[in-house]
Amino acid sequence: DIQMTQSPASLSASLGETVTIQCRASEDIYSGLAWYQQKPGKSPQLLIYGASSLQDGVPSRFSGSGSGTQYSLKISSMQTEDEGVYFCQQGLKYPWTFGGGTKLELK
Amino acid sequence: QVKLQQSGAELVKPGASVKLSCKTSGYTFSTSYMSWFKQIPGQSIEWIGMIYAGDGGTGYNQKFKGKATLTVDTSSSTAYMDLSSLTTEDSAVYFCARGWLTIDYYFDYWGQGVMVTVSS
Numbered sequence: 001d002i003q004m005t006q007s008p009a010s011l012s013a014s015l016g017e018t019v020t021i022q023c024r025a026s027e028d029i030y031s032g033l034a035w036y037q038q039k040p041g042k043s044p045q046l047l048i049y050g051a052s053s054l055q056d057g058v059p060s061r062f063s064g065s066g067s068g069t070q071y072s073l074k075i076s077s078m079q080t081e082d083e084g085v086y087f088c089q090q091g092l093k094y095p096w097t098f099g100g101g102t103k104l105e106l107k
Numbered sequence: 108q109v110k111l112q113q114s115g116a117e118l119v120k121p122g123a124s125v126k127l128s129c130k131t132s133g134y135t136f137s138t139s140y141m142s143w144f145k146q147i148p149g150q151s152i153e154w155i156g157m158i159y160a161g162d163g164g165t166g167y168n169q170k171f172k173g174k175a176t177l178t179v180d181t182s183s184s185t186a187y188m189d190l191s192s193l194t195t196e197d198s199a200v201y202f203c204a205r206g207w208l209t210i211d212y213y214f215d216y217w218g219q220g221v222m223v224t225v226s227s
């Protein structure tokens with residue numbers, strides 16, 4: 001199975017600050033990566049797919065980049081509603097696997 | 108709009124089974140894939156398995172083979188997951204989500220989740 005490792009496990013950011021979350025795959029996943037946001041008590045919401053494509057309805061302050069085994073999610077200007085846990089998921093090979101999550105809080 | 112509505116919370120005894128449901132609307136269920144996930148609160152997400160509603164074909168994460176059984180009822184656009192021989196380690200939130208195949212495989216719509224508590 002492909003292992004997904006996220007860093008950091010948690011971080012706090014001020015309003016308007018730029019936030020970056022990293023995700024590393026145990027093998028090349030050829031940009032087959034998605035990012036999800038999960039708020040407390042809610043289901044995950046797809047933000048980014050194909051490493052850099054923005055899902056419909058997701059604010060443009062979210063962006064994804066990367067290739068090979070290294071990927072990142074950037075929030076260009078932290079907002080209150082961006083608090084939550086972010087997960088990466090590889091979509092290349094079955095079984096589909098997720099990173100451990102990054103908890104983002106407002107400072 | 109696309110909706111996935113899951114059944115309510117379950118409290119079950121060790122050794123018992125439980126059947127969870129995921130009723131869909133707003134898209135063509137019969138030509139879609141549905142996946143199920145397990146999440147222990149505060150932890151990551153595990154993919155359990157997937158089912159193609161068109162023919163009932165399934166694929167499972169090796170870890171959940173023998174634990175989970177996926178089925179569908181296309182007449183009601185509902186997906187089901189049976190969890191058997193439950194132990195306290197099966198206590199978790201379970202989600203259903205529609206599979207979305209682009210070049211790769213992602214999950215674009217999710218149910219609200221259902222808490223399963225295994226306790227005597």
